[in-house]
Amino acid sequence: MLFNSYQFIFLFLPVTIFVFFRIGRLGHANAALSWLVLASFFFYGWWNPVYLGLILLSIIFNYLFGFILSKEITQFPFLKKSMLVLGVAFNIGLIGYFKYFNFFAVNANAYVGTNFSVEEIILPLAISFFTFQQITYLVDAYQGKTKEYNFLHYCLFVTFFPQLIAGPIVHHSEMLPQFSKKHIYIFSNRNFTIGLTIFIIGLFKKVVLADNVAFYSTPIFDAANDGLILTFYEAWFGALAYTFQLYFDFSGYSDMAIGLARMFGILLPVNFHSPYKAESIIDFWSRWHITLSRFLRDYVYIPMGGSRKGVAHRYINLMLTMLLGGLWHGAGWTFVIWGGIHGLYLVINHAWRVITNIFFPHDREKSTLNTIMARSITFFIVVISWVIFRSDNIDSAFNFLSSMSGANGIPLPAILKNSLGGSNFSLLGVNFYYSELFNRKYFNPNAAIIWLLGLMLIVNFAPNTQQIMSRYIPALLTTKWKADTLRKNWLKWKPSNVWSIIISFLAIISILSLTQVSEFLYFQF
Secondary structure (H helix, E strand, O other), X not given: OOOOOHHHHHHHHHHHHHHHHHHHHOOOHHHHHHHHHHHHHHHHHOOOHHHHXXXXXXXXXXXXXXHHHOOOOOOOHHHHHHHHHHHHHHHHHHHXXXXXXXXXXXXXXXXXXXXXXXXXXXXOOOHHHHHHHHHHHHHHHHOOOOOOOOHHHHHHHHHOHHHHOOOOOOOHHHHHHHHOOHHHHOOOHHHHHHHHHHHHHHHHHHHHHHHHXXXXXXXXXXXHHOOOOOOHHHHHHHHHHHHHHHHHHHHHHHHHHHHHHHHOOOOOEOOEOOHHHOOOHHHHHOOEOHHXXXXXXXXXXXXXXXXXXXXXXXXXXHHHHHHHHHHHHOOOHHHHHHHHHHHHHHHHHHHHHHHHHHHOOOOOOOXXXXXXXXXXXXXHHHHHHHXXXXXXXXXXXXXXXXXXXXXXXXXXXXHHHHHHOHHHHHHOOOOEEOOOOOOOOOOOHHHHHHXXXXXXXXXXXXXXXXXXXXXXXXXXXXXXXXXXXXXXXXXXXXXXXXXXXXHXXXXXXXXXXXXXXXXXXXXXX
């Protein structure tokens, strides 16, 4: 079941909310939580009921191991550590089989000469998210950071439907204490209104912005994956369209998840904070998929040694962490390369900071020009990496990037010849070509250009959801930075007739756009 579907919005969600608060009003907290757990299982099983057994097995195993690890068995440290290793190995083995077995088997057969039998393994939905979430629980139980023994609370911690499928990857200390608060069982007009507003903003981002720009990105990437050599214009157009599609798709999901949880009085952590406004790749990863970055830092990078063993080890650990982060996104070499490229970006960024601190220790002020340049460079290299991320294979990515570099020429589509004054451009040596992709049968390039320019303005100058809703603490902050504040109070949401009209308009446009339901891009990870 998708957030952006009629059955979710008009059936599942109203019924779940009504029954939850009806039971809670009667003072039966555990019964209300049980209903929410059952509803979350139903939500998960909507795609494939077969995998309900898998997630239930994972929950039971990790709860039992976490329960034992949190007990005082320090007199047997070897046993305790062995149980942690076994618990983590179980989770890695689970995700390894379903997500990576075919990938490693195919590559082993090709490069080592093995003869592993390769059959199609259907990837269980959200396995990466609920597995990583439970690994954090085991590690924290081992370190004595959690004392949660309530199985019902733990079930909801893992299965809570707003964040189950595509995050955020929540920490037990963020979620479990909230389930014990009495106020979440009493319906709150304030929480519901705030949550509904955030949900509608996210829905608009997904079904109006992301899905419409996908109309321009998908044909171009499909053509490249089929072996068509793109021109400079086509390649850049497709790369930028996908860059904005992924942005609004993931940002929309994150908003919808936070909004849904808030309707129940639950605060989820911020997972997305205007990443295309980042002024460095370090800044980018503090804004994009924030909870995944936190997981990789706390449970991969730091345990490997972090920056404690010198500069060389620090850079090696960064590279390894990002390679694993790339592989987390998918079982394919394009994801590994994408992770490696971002690892290299981070190494260069950290090295550059060291150099500038040595040679320019007092140069701390940033001019407007420097800010624009920093944002532009960061955005450019992120766009390049998204091409590899989106491509089906390495050859397709290489051909796509070659076209973006101008290696296949820089002609303009013939459909633009008349509107640009083709004869004048021809005198300047500019060539025009006929494109199967850029013609009115598929889409109007003029309208597409307007879309890209409009989305570019939004990501660079419009406030994000956390800023708009900043009067009401929309979500939990999980990093050291504080949410940017808006200087203009009129941009901040508050219960008023004007904001009611704006949000109602967004809701109507979004609902009317649900005729063609599409999955969120992060569902495949």
